[in-house]
Amino acid sequence: KKPLTTAKMRKMKEDGVPITxxxxxxxxxxxxxxxxxxxxxxxxxxxxxxxxxxxxxLPVTIDDMVYHTRAAVRGAGNTFVVADLPFLTYHGSIDATxxxxxxxxxxxxxxxxxxxxGAEIAHTxxxxxxxxxxxxxxLGLTPQSVHQIGGFRVQGRNSEQAKKLLTDxxxxxxxxxxxxxxxxxxxxxxxxxxxxxxxxxxxxxxxxNCDGQVLVFHDLLQYGSxxxxxxxxxxxxxxxxxxxxxxxxxxxxxxxxxxxAQENTFHMxxxxxxxxxx
Ligand code: KIV
Ligand code: NA
Numbered sequence: 001k002k003p004l005t006t007a008k009m010r011k012m013k014e015d016g017v018p019i020t021x022x023x024x025x026x027x028x029x030x031x032x033x034x035x036x037x038x039x040x041x042x043x044x045x046x047x048x049x050x051x052x053x054x055x056x057x058l059p060v061t062i063d064d065m066v067y068h069t070r071a072a073v074r075g076a077g078n079t080f081v082v083a084d085l086p087f088l089t090y091h092g093s094i095d096a097t098x099x100x101x102x103x104x105x106x107x108x109x110x111x112x113x114x115x116x117x118g119a120e121i122a123h124t125x126x127x128x129x130x131x132x133x134x135x136x137x138x139l140g141l142t143p144q145s146v147h148q149i150g151g152f153r154v155q156g157r158n159s160e161q162a163k164k165l166l167t168d169x170x171x172x173x174x175x176x177x178x179x180x181x182x183x184x185x186x187x188x189x190x191x192x193x194x195x196x197x198x199x200x201x202x203x204x205x206x207x208x209n210c211d212g213q214v215l216v217f218h219d220l221l222q223y224g225s226x227x228x229x230x231x232x233x234x235x236x237x238x239x240x241x242x243x244x245x246x247x248x249x250x251x252x253x254x255x256x257x258x259x260x261a262q263e264n265t266f267h268m269x270x271x272x273x274x275x276x277x278x
Contacts, residue, residue, distance in 0.1 A: 003080040003111065004039055006134050006178040012039075012211070013200040019212025021082075021202050022220070025051050025068045029217050030075030040202075041076050042114065042214060043069045045084040045144070050218035050225055057143045060086040062100050069108030082136050083110035087144045090115050094127050101128055114181065116142035118168025122175040129176030137172035139165055140206065141184035154205075156189045169193050169201075181214060182206040184232065205232030 012019050021040040024030035025047045033041055047068050048060035062085075069083040089100040104110045112134035115121060125135050140155040156162045165185070172180055179200050182190045187207025194201040194210050203210030215233060218225045222238040229235050253259035268276075 001078050003078055005080075006112070009039075009080075009179060009200050010198070013198075019200055019202060021212055021214035023047075023214070023217045024072050024076065025217070026071040027075035030072035030079070030081070032075075033217070034076040034079045038079065039212070041072060041079050041081045043072050043081060043083040043108075043110065044114075044216065045086045046216050050216060050223075056146055058087045058146075062086055062089050062103055066103050066108045069104055069110050073109035080111050081109070082112045082114050083108050085113050085115045090121070090124050094124070097124055097127065098131065101131070101133055105133060112136055112178070114138055116144050118165070119171035122171040125172055125175035125177050135175075135177045136202075137169070137177040137180035138183065139168050139172070139180060140182050143183075152184065155183075155185045157186065162189050162192070165189065166193050166196060169197055173197050173199050182210060205230070 009019055019040065020038050021042055022033050022038050023042045023044040023046055024033045025043060030041055043065065045057040045060045045065065047064065048054040048057040051068070052060070052064065054060070065083055065086050069081065073081050083104040085097075085100055085104070090097040101113050104113055113128065114136035115124065115128075116138040118137075118139055125137065128135050141149065141152060143152075146152070156165045169180055169182075177199060179202060180197070181202045181204065182193060183203075184205040187209060190201065190203050190206035191209035200211035202212040202214050204214045216225075217223065219229065219233045220236050222229070222235050222240045223243075224240050250259065
């Protein structure tokens, strides 16, 4: 199987074939996602929360993103991997932005980068696209702006905000983005935006009418995430419980000296044993 291309993803939108995306942050998670047949892997800066234990994505550095992207790409060489540009790495000079993009692509091995924001960063999207790097936009609830937004609430509830989000989506498309993530907004708004864009929309907490869906690996698998599952997350497996039970069993058996058992144990020949013990 070969990785998808941006052209194929656009064709999937035209044909009404949903695009599946999941986050992954290292070799095993990316490998399992690829084996499960996911279309696109996102090395999201959500790794700050779910892998590094921060309470937001703001502390995530470009070094963190490169490190995790490299590991994910090693696990999923046949899948289109997108990497997030972390907080404040694309708001200074174009040179500084390109430095960050270059690291994710060259060192990380990503095939595209994702950044948050609308019309105000369209010039940045354009510059990156013109350098030959595919760009994914991200609108609605944009976690890097959490302190400005003032919390995690559903976006674009009134008509003014809705129109602003469409304007932003169109600006991003116009600037050359090949895909846009729509996070935490009503089904109606996401459907309306999806219809008016020619690039695919990927929803998270944005209803079933987007061109595809994305979920965070640790959320959909209940893998060590502290927070109770939110309304827009569906839990498909509880590997956290599986892991806790597995390690608990190991601890019990070591305490009881039932592990290692005979089948896990190496032995000397009897004459050597006799020599040692006399
Ligand atoms: O970082 C991330 O995981 C994301 C997705 C939620 C879209 O940006
Ligand atoms: Na992100």
